[in-house]
Amino acid sequence: xxxxxxxxxxxxxxxxxxxxxxxxxxxxxxxxxxxxxxxxxxxxxxxxxxxxxxxxxxxxxxxxxxxxxxxxxxxxxxxxxxxxxxxxxxxxxxxxxxxxxxxxxxxxxxxxxxxxxxxxxxxxxxxxxxxxxxxxxxxxxxxxxxxxxxxxxxxxxxxxxxxxxxxxxxxxxxxxxxxxxxxxxxxxxxxxxxxxxxxxxxxxxxxxxxxxxxxxxxxxxxxxxxxxxxxxxxxxxxxxxxxxxxxxxxxxxxxxxxxxxxxxxxxxxxxxxxxxxxxxxxxxxxxxxxxxxxxxxxxxxxxxxxxxxxxxxxxxxxxxxxxxxxxx
Amino acid sequence: xxxxxxxxxxxxxxxxxxxxxxxxxxxxxxxxxxxxxxxxxxxxxxxxxxxxxxxxxxxxxxxxxxxxxxxxxxxxxxxxxxxxxxxxxxxxxxxxxxxxxxxxxxxxxxxxxxxxxxxxxxxxxxxxxxxxxxxxxxxxxxxxxxxxxxxxxxxxxxxxxxxxxxxxxxxxxxxxxxxxxxxxxxxxxxxxxxxxxxxxxxxxxxxxxxxxxxxxxxxxxxxxxxxxxxxxxxxxxxxxxxxxxxxxxxxxxxxxxxxxxxxxxxx
Amino acid sequence: xxxxxxxxxxxxxxxxxxxxxxxxxxxxxxxxxxxxxxxxxxxxxxxxxxxxxxxxxxxxxxxxxxxxxxxxxxxxxxxxxxxxxxxxxxxxxxxxxxxxxxxxxxxxxxxxxxxxxxxxxxxxxxxxxxxxxxxxxxxxxxxxxxxxxxxxxxxxxxxxxxxxxxxxxxxxxxxxxxxxxxxxxxxxxxxxxxxxxxxxxxxxxxxxxxxxxxxxxxxxxxxxxxxxxxxxxxxxxxxxxxxxxxxxxxxxxxxxxxxxxxxxxxxx
Numbered sequence: 001x002x003x004x005x006x007x008x009x010x011x012x013x014x015x016x017x018x019x020x021x022x023x024x025x026x027x028x029x030x031x032x033x034x035x036x037x038x039x040x041x042x043x044x045x046x047x048x049x050x051x052x053x054x055x056x057x058x059x060x061x062x063x064x065x066x067x068x069x070x071x072x073x074x075x076x077x078x079x080x081x082x083x084x085x086x087x088x089x090x091x092x093x094x095x096x097x098x099x100x101x102x103x104x105x106x107x108x109x110x111x112x113x114x115x116x117x118x119x120x121x122x123x124x125x126x127x128x129x130x131x132x133x134x135x136x137x138x139x140x141x142x143x144x145x146x147x148x149x150x151x152x153x154x155x156x157x158x159x160x161x162x163x164x165x166x167x168x169x170x171x172x173x174x175x176x177x178x179x180x181x182x183x184x185x186x187x188x189x190x191x192x193x194x195x196x197x198x199x200x201x202x203x204x205x206x207x208x209x210x211x212x213x214x215x216x217x218x219x220x221x222x223x224x225x226x227x228x229x230x231x232x233x234x235x236x237x238x239x240x241x242x243x244x245x246x247x248x249x250x251x252x253x254x255x256x257x258x259x260x261x262x263x264x265x266x267x268x269x270x271x272x273x274x275x276x277x278x279x280x281x282x283x284x285x286x287x288x289x290x291x292x293x294x295x296x297x298x299x300x301x302x303x304x305x306x307x308x309x310x311x312x313x314x315x316x317x318x319x320x321x322x323x324x325x326x327x328x
Numbered sequence: 329x330x331x332x333x334x335x336x337x338x339x340x341x342x343x344x345x346x347x348x349x350x351x352x353x354x355x356x357x358x359x360x361x362x363x364x365x366x367x368x369x370x371x372x373x374x375x376x377x378x379x380x381x382x383x384x385x386x387x388x389x390x391x392x393x394x395x396x397x398x399x400x401x402x403x404x405x406x407x408x409x410x411x412x413x414x415x416x417x418x419x420x421x422x423x424x425x426x427x428x429x430x431x432x433x434x435x436x437x438x439x440x441x442x443x444x445x446x447x448x449x450x451x452x453x454x455x456x457x458x459x460x461x462x463x464x465x466x467x468x469x470x471x472x473x474x475x476x477x478x479x480x481x482x483x484x485x486x487x488x489x490x491x492x493x494x495x496x497x498x499x500x501x502x503x504x505x506x507x508x509x510x511x512x513x514x515x516x517x518x519x520x521x522x523x524x525x526x527x528x529x530x531x532x533x534x535x536x537x538x539x540x541x542x543x544x545x546x547x548x549x550x551x552x553x554x555x556x557x558x559x560x561x562x563x564x565x566x567x568x569x570x571x572x573x574x575x576x577x578x579x580x581x582x583x584x585x586x587x588x589x590x591x592x593x594x595x
Numbered sequence: 596x597x598x599x600x601x602x603x604x605x606x607x608x609x610x611x612x613x614x615x616x617x618x619x620x621x622x623x624x625x626x627x628x629x630x631x632x633x634x635x636x637x638x639x640x641x642x643x644x645x646x647x648x649x650x651x652x653x654x655x656x657x658x659x660x661x662x663x664x665x666x667x668x669x670x671x672x673x674x675x676x677x678x679x680x681x682x683x684x685x686x687x688x689x690x691x692x693x694x695x696x697x698x699x700x701x702x703x704x705x706x707x708x709x710x711x712x713x714x715x716x717x718x719x720x721x722x723x724x725x726x727x728x729x730x731x732x733x734x735x736x737x738x739x740x741x742x743x744x745x746x747x748x749x750x751x752x753x754x755x756x757x758x759x760x761x762x763x764x765x766x767x768x769x770x771x772x773x774x775x776x777x778x779x780x781x782x783x784x785x786x787x788x789x790x791x792x793x794x795x796x797x798x799x800x801x802x803x804x805x806x807x808x809x810x811x812x813x814x815x816x817x818x819x820x821x822x823x824x825x826x827x828x829x830x831x832x833x834x835x836x837x838x839x840x841x842x843x844x845x846x847x848x849x850x851x852x853x854x855x856x857x858x859x860x861x862x863x
Contacts, residue, residue, distance in 0.1 A: 013593070014593070068424065071427075071428055072427065072428075073424050073427045073428065073591060074591055074592075075588075075591045075592045089591060092427065093430045093431070093432075094430070096427070096428055096429055096430040097430035099428070101425075101428050103421070103425075106420075106421060106422075106425075108425055110342065110346070111346075112345075112346035112349055113342055113345070113346060117342060120338075121338060121339070121342060124331075124334065124335045124338050125335065125429050125430070125431055125436075126429070126430060127331065127430070352774060353774060356774030356775075356777055356778060357774070357777055359777070359778060360774075360777030360778050360780070360781070361777075363778060363781045363782065364777075364780070364781040366781070367781045367782070367784060367785040367790055368790060370785060370790070371785070371790035371791045374791055374795060374796050374797060374800075375643055375791060375795065377797055378647075378651065378795055378797070379643045379644075379646050379647045380646070380647065381646050382639075382642055382643055382646055383642050383645060383646055509628045509632075510624075510627055510628040510630075510631035510632070514628065514631045514632055514635060517632065517635050517636075518635045521639050521642070525638065525639065525641075525642035526635075526638045526639075526642075527638055530634070530635075530638060
């Protein structure tokens with residue numbers, strides 16, 4: 001049985017329309033007009049226990065609505081949803097005890113209190129037994145090096161430190177599902193790498209099912225085997241990263257460092273992308289020309305210092321997918 | 329239940345420690361509360377100075393009404409800030425965070441902020457209450473003492489019920505802080521005088537719709553040992569505070585409806 | 596005056612106005628609240644007047660009108676600092692205000708002017724209409740009284756704005772802000788005549804109340820409206836108001852320049 005299952009979830013919202021200008025404001029006082037938007041339009045997916053899946057899409061696509069439905073905050077208009085056999089919105093409290101949620105933009109820790117006191121309070125809120133609590137806390141502390149931070153008030157933590165504490169806070173009650181909403185937003189490069197490392201280990205070692213929403217494609221590349229893309233409230237794609245790539249674009253990048261800056265490369269099978277100094281970015285379709293053949297042809301013809309082939313960056317793939325579905 | 333209580337104590341101590349970090353603000357806030365409720369009493373003093381009595385009620389009696397309602401309200405006021413801010417909590421997403429936790433939202437909101445600043449109102453009301461008893465001739469039997477305690481308790485519950493109503497309303501409209509005032513602060517304003525001086529429609533509203541008279545006017549009559557110009561019996565005066573408790577329970581049920589609405593519409 | 600010179604001030608005034616008008620639920624709630632408060636106050640005053648036959652400095656009918664005017668114009672009282680400025684001080688973004696190429700005092704004055712007028716405007720007119728029609732509020736004593744009342748109300752608006760700006764500036768002094776405002780609000784409320792009409796205070800207090808600026812916010816304009824202060828004496832009320840407006844604007848501008856210096860030194 002799958003761990004999380006969504007079936008045809010539909011959720012619509014009513015939004016008040018505002019008119020511009022002073023007169024509009026007066027008008028709004030008297031009468032308001034509404035329009036409805038479909039935040040989720042028959043969203044379905046299933047996650048197995050221990051999966052780490054990326055959930056991406058532009059702002060307003062329905063990511064956070066999905067997470068709200070899954071966490072029992074929002075009741076959908078229709079559709080079915082189960083986590084560990086529970087319907088989140090019908091059984092909010094039991095479901096809440098089974099999930100952990102981290103918002104990168106907001107902390108769930110108490111701003112003015114030392115970190116450890118927030119942890120202690122969460123223990124009471126989640127009714128964690130003191131033995132289980134101490135074990136979970138120490139494990140997480142060892143994993144993320146939290147002990148030095150215990151006595152620091154949350155408001156004095158750096159963003160990276162805070163995120164580590166928030167991750168721990170969401171895991172103290174040993175949830176089987178973790179929702180991460182932009183966990184690396186605003187972090188410096190080192191903290192980003194650290195946070196990614198923790199997420200990976202949590203997922204591998206503890207078997208926590210992780211749903212990761214992010215705009216940082218490096219997060220996806222580093223962590224997720226499976227990627228779901230949502231737009232206009234619909235799941236546009238649900239596959240492995242490689243399949244997504246193959247489906248959106250087959251093209252590869254050929255990057256060449258020339259010996260001579262004045263030289264150019266002309267070949268019928270490649271198209272020009274960009275150039276900076278003596279480095280040239282080219283693009284080719286591996287279905288039309290064999291990679292090895294192309295490379296030997298070019299190396300034979302031009303004076304080349306270095307050459308390598310890579311996949312187009314994930315941002316570009318996602319961006320193409322959005323364009324395909326007119327998401328901008 | 330015990331667990332919930334322990335959690336609340338935990339919340340409250342943490343909240344207090346947070347407030348203590350801003351000592352100046354805390355002291356000034358308390359003084360402000362003292363002054364804010366104090367000027368109302370200055371008004372009463374000035375009016376009695378000019379008019380000498382209010383219908384058949386003396387200054388000391390009015391002071392007792394005033395003191396008691398302020399003491400009861402001060403308890404609620406220190407517990408209920410969370411409900412005051414439901415609108416803000418919804419806007420900032422913090423309310424969603426509360427829904428993500430395996431606890432009742434009411435408990436979390438009560439625990440949200442324990443405002444010790446309301447000490448100002450408590451001290452002021454308590455001071456006026458004690459001052460009034462010096463001039464009043466109250467027969468302090470065990471029954472009367474018990475009734476006084478029950479009245480303060482049920483009064484605090486009743487007012488908490490009102491705050492819960494306000495929090496419930498903010499699921500529908502985000503700007504509800506002021507509407508609250510007509511019932512809470514307006515109610516306090518009204519119950520500083522005996523209910524009997526008001527017009528009949530008003531008395532009925534604050535007895536039958538919003539049973540505020542039940543936690544202030546009627547039991548206080550029994551405490552003061554006065555016969556009611558409105559003609560209620562002593563038995564009713566003793567039982568009246570329970571209606572305040574009932575109102576509180578009703579408010580909790582309505583809160584649940586509001587929560588259901590919120591969870592079907594989002595913010 | 597060069598229009599581009601006043602543009603920033605009128606722009607902030609108008610933007611603030613539009614923003615505040617969006618809170619229609621707040622307006623409705625305030626409206627209901629004020630009617631409730633007015634009714635409670637009036638019923639209590641009725642009971643007091645029933646208890647005495649001695650002549651009072653104000654009759655009940657006048658008290659009723661006084662209370663309703665007070666409820667309708669409650670929003671004009673400087674009972675809190677400008678919430679936008681408070682948020683800026685709290686979040687530390689107030690330093691950005693110094694970057695704007697405008698006179699900061701005038702800028703804040705314009706902002707606070709809208710902050711006081713917009714919410715009041717929305718609720719005062721319907722509330723006064725209702726009170727006039729149903730709740731025993733009397734129309735102005737005479738057309739002349741109406742005129743001097745309007746003049747005095749304009750003065751009250753400037754007075755309240757000057758006080759609001761001062762309250763907002765005090766947020767920048769105290770570590771935790773708000774403190775001074777917390778203390779000032781109830782006192783202003785009492786001394787302006789909102790708790791009970793000022794003429795009902797004991798005789799010995801009258802001289803002090805007359806001298807202080809706060810009667811210019813409510814008491815004096817209200818009494819002009821109902822002819823309790825005659826039109827012939829109106830000049831004294833207006834003079835009193837304008838003297839205090841000058842003093843308070845001067846004080847506010849001075850305080851702001853001091854606060855600004857500190858802000859620059861401390862780097863916000």
